[in-house]
Amino acid sequence: MISAVYYDYESGTEVNDFNKEVELLSDKEIDARINRARAYNESLSGNEVLHDAYSKAEEAAGKRQYAKMLEVHEKMGHVEIPRIHQDLPLFAGTTERVLQEGLGHLENTSLPVGGESTHSVITGHRGLPDKKLFTDLDKMKIGDMIYVHNIKGVLAYKVDHIDVIEPNDFSKLKIVKGKDQLTLLTCTPYMINSHRLIVTGHRVPYTPEEAKKHEAAQEPWWGKFLNVYKNYLIGLAVALILYLLYRLWNKRKKKVT
Template identity: 65%
Template sequence: MKKKKRYFYNIVSLLIFLIGLLILLYPFITAVYYDYQASNEVQDFDQHTKSLNEREIDERIQKARAYNSTLTNHETLHDTFTVKQKEEGKALYAHMLEVHEKIGHVEIPRINQDLPLFAGTSDRVLNKGLGHLERTSLPVGGKSTHAVITGHRGLPDKKLFTDLDKVRIGDVVYVHNIKEILAYKIHRIKVINPHDFKYLKIEADKDELTLLTCTPYMVNSHRLIVTGHRIPYNAEQQQQHALEQRPWWYKFMNVYKFYLIGLLLAIILYLLYRWYKKKFHNKINKEMDTSNSI
């Protein structure tokens, strides 16, 4: 009976250890998985965009610009995070830009994020990527446009806009659509009330982009807005920004993250093996001592 109880105790201890370890590693594993998933979404958009011919792309962009021309600075906007948005109108206003449901992706070198962009701001959309705020300009650029892109902070399995507060004045954000890459230089960072929309309105002759999320982190009583104006896109500058603003460890982790996960799991299995072997040897030694004493 004592041996059975000891064996049962060892099994329970091992299970508790494994459960605790998995809980500890969960944020890291899910973050790596989402980075991988987001990267796949971005690649899927870029690859399928290449299959579109130039004529089709131009027609789609013209439709998007025609939609933008109907918008004014008097549009009624709603706070993404307090008003539940319906999805019925998604296809009607953004279908021309969609490739496998995505209307593009947003690259933010400062916080090492390249995230898929979807039309609308429903819970379904914001739980898997960034959402384009309804009744704001579609992200195709042009005079008198202002595209607003929203994203969550603090989701347990995704970063999204968690680090948006680290973006600085002068940083450049890149929006990829079916036709081109648009570059926006950040000139305004503000914390506003949830229903203060004056900074999201269209201004005559300006081409602007705003990234919007909740703040303070995990409190979510206000909104953080990061606004930029359109500048000429420069591919070399984009690559340079990505290299300059990524810490050394990010590149290392991005290249070797799966090897590191494998190494970590191997170390864990090895430690478990050593622990079990020690327990097993101790058990044998006790049995031998008992038999010798008899």
Template identity: 50%
Template sequence: MKKRSKTSLATNIRIWIFRLIFLAGFLVLVFPIVSQVTYYQASHANINAFKKAVTKIDQSEINRRLELAYAYNASIAGARKTGEHSVLKDPYSAEQKQAGVVEYARMLEVKEQIGHVIIPRINQDIPIYAGSAEENLQRGVGHLEGTSLPVGGESTHAVLTAHRGLPTAKLFTNLDKVTVGDRFYIEHIGGKIAYQVDQIKVISPDQLEDLYVIQGEDHITLLTCTPYMINSHRLLVRGKRIPYVKKAVQKEAETFRQKQYLIYAIWVIVGLILLLFLIWFKKTKQKKWRENEKAISQISHNNSK
């Protein structure tokens, strides 16, 4: 009787260990899916809140804010002429990541955002925040302080930066899939502007010349770390201003939505398949353990006679 009791206890312990392993494995598998869906919903809600709040701002106030932004950009362009570039710093340096909330872009901020960037090629629509502090990079795209504000205009070059490889959000994880000729869009308090990728480069963190203003031109550069998970260099995807064509944007937006739905449908299906497989595997294992327990009990019973 004691042998049978000990055998049952050992079997129960094995079953509970397997259950814990099963639960841990399932959570590891579904965490990226759940966290990314959660981030997408949260960022989408933030962007909608930004758009809604902008509609409530009087046009004269919007014009006033934009004039301040243009004046700021003019000062950046003026510094370029005199060769003053010391203000630019690698957004992933320890100093920049520890920086707090910055004040320079307050004129553009609505609901803490200065706009959002849409990158159809990689199915991303992400809020933009002022500064590249880690706090901002954990929740969206940061604007690199010392570069032009992302409102467009002659002699401007805004730099927008985001992480790759976060478990909770894609952000710029797939930025390396963007190619020359692709378009991306910025929406700020003054409306929407379009850019077409004209240059892609990989630089060292202290090689900042490619982020400077080019007189008479209008650029925005998307910046992230590379190679993936090594982060020793910086990937620069530069776009040049092009006319904003509403029909073309609507077509890309529809394709963007379809891709988003398809991606999440695939994730849900994969998650369900994994769940069903794990349930089947768990039941099969438990059945095998019960059969082994029964066989051991039978042997113990026969030996006791």
């Protein structure tokens, strides 16, 4: 539990670091990188060769040069999933090192910059002892929102398909002409991992107000409680620490006298 809370804090720090680093990029550099990523995606359309994200061959392949056009300090962005209360850093490739740190972009699928005839696939582990990652992905529902933050901005996807597939069935991960899709992929059943759970969405317009509504609607009760009372709780904690320090000081003073 404590390690999971620590990872939530750590991943939040990585997300904030990414956002700060993006602010240092010029508009010209961002546009150039996005254009290169779109050109890469166009070269994939209809020609993608897919592999199981969790196969040893794919793990050994590691990260290639293609990803660097979107990276800031090794991160391609972050993925926000209100339903399962996660906002996770996104890295290139699906090596075990990557999947221990956050989410991985599956090679030979579209880079997450959007556009017609694209289909990005993002993978993540379930059941790690110290991280949630995609552990609760099976709680996703049709109509849920997924937000991909890249160097240019935010892409919004609305979930329209949830499926369980064989590890080597890539038919639902392929590009569909004219569509802009995103799929989240993980192993299933939980701790058995014989199949793959996929959650697929289609691109919809992004508005910050709508995103806040989804986030608020799916925030757990304790999250709402903390948002309302966090200042009081901090004050109470400080007062308690000061009281305990006073008691300790008073006790030592009595011993001396």
